[in-house]
Amino acid sequence: MIFVTGGAGFIGSNFVLQWCAQNDEPLLNLDALTYAGNLANLRALASNDQHRFIHGNICDAELLTQLFNEHKPRAVVHFAAESHVDRSISSPEAFVQTNVLGTFRLLEAARSHWQNLPEDKKAEFRFLHVSTDEVYGTLTQNDPAFTESTPYAPNSPYSASKAASDHLVRSYFHTYGMPVLTTNCSNNYGPYHFPEKLIPLMIVNALAGKALPVYGDGQQIRDWLYVEDHCSGIRRVLEAGTCGETYNIGGWNEKANIDIVHTLCTLLDELAPPSDRGVINQQTGQPVKQYAELITYVTDRPGHDRRYAIDARKIERELGWKPAETFETGIRKTVDWYLNNQEWVRNVMDGSYRDWVAKHYESGNK
Ligand code: NAD
Ligand code: TYD
Numbered sequence: 102m103i104f105v106t107g108g109a110g111f112i113g114s115n116f117v118l119q120w121c122a123q124n125d126e127p128l129l130n131l132d133a134l135t136y137a138g139n140l141a142n143l144r145a146l147a148s149n150d151q152h153r154f155i156h157g158n159i160c161d162a163e164l165l166t167q168l169f170n171e172h173k174p175r176a177v178v179h180f181a182a183e184s185h186v187d188r189s190i191s192s193p194e195a196f197v198q199t200n201v202l203g204t205f206r207l208l209e210a211a212r213s214h215w216q217n218l219p220e221d222k223k224a225e226f227r228f229l230h231v232s233t234d235e236v237y238g239t240l241t242q243n244d245p246a247f248t249e250s251t252p253y254a255p256n257s258p259y260s261a262s263k264a265a266s267d268h269l270v271r272s273y274f275h276t277y278g279m280p281v282l283t284t285n286c287s288n289n290y291g292p293y294h295f296p297e298k299l300i301p302l303m304i305v306n307a308l309a310g311k312a313l314p315v316y317g318d319g320q321q322i323r324d325w326l327y328v329e330d331h332c333s334g335i336r337r338v339l340e341a342g343t344c345g346e347t348y349n350i351g352g353w354n355e356k357a358n359i360d361i362v363h364t365l366c367t368l369l370d371e372l373a374p375p376s377d378r379g380v381i382n383q384q385t386g387q388p389v390k391q392y393a394e395l396i397t398y399v400t401d402r403p404g405h406d407r408r409y410a411i412d413a414r415k416i417e418r419e420l421g422w423k424p425a426e427t428f429e430t431g432i433r434k435t436v437d438w439y440l441n442n443q444e445w446v447r448n449v450m451d452g453s454y455r456d457w458v459a460k461h462y463e464s465g466n467k
Contacts, residue, residue, distance in 0.1 A: 102127035104174035106159050106207065107181030109134060111294045112231070114142035116180065116332040121151050129172050132181065133158045133199075141448055142293045159203035165210035176227040176339060177211050179204065182266075185297055186235075186259045187461060190403060193258035200262035201269070204230070208273050215279055228281045229339050230270040234324070234349065235260035236285060239406035246324075246410035247285075249347050256404050267347075280344040284335055287351040287411040291328030291431065292438040295449060299323075299358060300432075303365050304439045305446055307392040308373065310380045313366075314462055317401030319359030322408040326352040327431030330424035337422040348420070351411025354428040359396075366392035368436045399462065 103120075107113040108130035120128055127150075132138045134156055146152040157164045159181050181203060183189065183196045208228070215226045237247040238254030253268075255261040273279040294301040303313050334350040342348060356364075369375075375389040382389050389395065416422045426434070439446065 102129055102172055102174050103176045103178060104129045104131070104168065104172065105178045105180065106131050107138070107179070108132055109138035109140055109142060109154075110180060110184070111137070112289055112328055112331060113180035114139070114293050115291065115328045116178065116335065117143060117152060118145065119329060119332045120336070121146055121149060125151065127151050127153065129153050129155065129168065129174060131155045131157055131159065131164075131168065135183075137184065137295050139293070139295075139449060141445060159207050160198060162206050162210065165206060166213065169210050169214035173214070175222070175225060176229065177207065178229045178231065178335065178339065179207060180231045181207075182231075182263065184259070185295075186257045187297070187402065189257055189259035189262070191461070193262075196258050196262040197265075200259075201265045204266035205269055208269060208279075212273060212277055212279055216277075224280070226280055227339055227344070228270070228273070228279060229335065229342075230267065230281065230283045231335060232267050232283055232285045233260065233263050234285050234287045234351070234409050234411050235406065236264040236267055237409075240408040240410055242408065244408070244410075246351075246412035247349060248412045249285075249349055249415055256406055271345075271347075274345040282338050282342045282344060283347040284338055285347060285349050285411075286331050286334070287324035287326050287409060289326055289328045289331050291435050292442070293445075294328070294435075296446065299361065300365065300435065301439065303362055304369065304436060305450075307366065307369050307395055308378070308380065308439075308443075310375075310383045310389055311395065312384060312397040312399075313362055313392075313395045314397055314399040315359055315362060316399060317405060319362070319398065320357050320407075321405060322355050322357050322410070323361075324351050324410045325354045325356060325361070325428060325431075326350065326424060327426040327434070330426055330431075333425070334416060334422050337420050338416070341420050343419075348416045349411045349413055350416060350422075351413040352424040352426075352428070353411075353413065355408075355410050356428070362396060363393060364432060365436065366396070368433060372436060373440055
């Protein structure tokens with residue numbers, strides 16, 4: 102079986118659903134169910150024995166040892182992390198705990214399991230660490246995209262903690278010979294994305310007639326990949342990647358934030374016209390004619406990285422992976438998904454999440 106961490110979060114749950122749809126191999130899913138973890142994402146697997154869920158923390162060394170001993174996984178796919186840059190600015194400690202200490206504890210438990218395997222099983226074992234392009238820092242307009250040899254230069258507590266975890270993973274290959282793989286992916290979007298991140302937040306706010314908060318001048322660039330393409334890239338690396346190597350995953354889709362917000366407004370005008378839904382602008386009390394009226398520029402995020410861009414040629418060339426979705430097809434699917442899953446949105450918008458959003462946007466503390 103494979104052992105997934107963080108499989109109740111955004112990317113992890115998409116991975117678990119894709120795995121179970123395309124594979125018979127059992128999957129053990131360990132997740133602490135923080136504010137970002139949601140078992141409703143995995144409702145489709147409720148009566149599927151292939152998926153076994155464990156509620157627990159990757160920092161819990163005893164639990165990890167017990168899980169490795171009991172389930173003897175052939176591979177680990179490690180998603181569990183604190184993942185939101187804005188939260189890492191206001192409360193960085195959880196990022197060091199989970200992303201650095203948690204990854205270390207998981208590596209230690211995996212090493213102990215791996216070292217006791219018979220030689221053939223030892224060679225087949227894999228530890229795949231899911232990381233981000235943010236470890237490479239920021240690019241100017243004319244810089245070439247990040248390659249696997251771009252030096253690390255993380256700028257937020259989030260990206261610094263992910264960079265630290267990448268270094269630990271690398272060291273387990275060089276020091277112990279453990280068969281590790283690392284993927285560094287660009288910004289994902291798609292179903293089950295928690296509405297604190299740009300794309301789902303804009304969809305959810307627009308439908309509620311709330312302001313669409315664009316940080317700074319809105320000209321920051323991100324490179325967007327549909328989440329199922331990220332998951333297929335991870336599976337490909339797990340299957341055929343060379344141990345000790347890192348693979349950048351991206352979809353060649355650089356977009357300025359303000360362009361993303363306008364694209365979402367246009368799609369929503371078409372698929373959920375504000376006049377049909379009776380959407381009222383929460384700031385003015387007037388009916389909304391077009392969602393773009395709600396765009397509001399707010400104080401910039403401190404240390405805001407200007408541009409990310411992934412050069413994905415290595416995974417394309419060496420492993421034959423390519424994304425299936427274009428940005429246009431992926432973003433339309435995503436908007437459709439949010440429109441058809443309003444109950445999921447209502448369920449994740451619980452009290453504590455609403456409190457955080459209110460505090461974050463009202464204090465101007467981006
Ligand atoms: P997410 O925040 O949606 O989900 C994280 C999951 O990990 C949640 O289910 C949460 O409950 C769980 N978790 C957190 N701390 C834990 C702990 N201590 N023990 C066990 N479980 C814990 O994040 P995501 O967007 O799905 O990202 C998954 C991974 O992919 C992360 O490692 C992230 O750095 C990486 N990544 C994300 C993106 C992106 O655009 N979202 C892009 C590239 C890489
Ligand atoms: P986000 O989804 O938080 O991902 P990341 O910071 O990991 O790239 O943000 C994507 C971009 O959108 C980033 O440049 C910050 C910007 N942004 C806004 O302008 N307004 C918002 O309300 C949010 C959440 C993000």
